[in-house]
Amino acid sequence: MGIISRITSFLNSTAVEPVPKLGRNEPCWCGSGKKYKRCHLEEDDRKRAKHGRAACRTS
Ligand SMILES: [Zn+2]
Numbered sequence: 001m002g003i004i005s006r007i008t009s010f011l012n013s014t015a016v017e018p019v020p021k022l023g024r025n026e027p028c029w030c031g032s033g034k035k036y037k038r039c040h041l042e043e044d045d046r047k048r049a050k051h052g053r054a055a056c057r058t059s
Pocket of ligand 1: 028034039040
């Protein structure tokens, strides 16, 4: 026992990881060619807020 649960928790912790941080004026990570702030910034913020709330509730 041990190793599998370690791997699973490692995978879980990385799977939950949201999108990498980007500068607002950098090209969006989705490859649209738009600036991040014009593309996915709002959506990512919303996701981050959701995650934060969920983490607060569970911990
Ligand atoms: Zn985008």
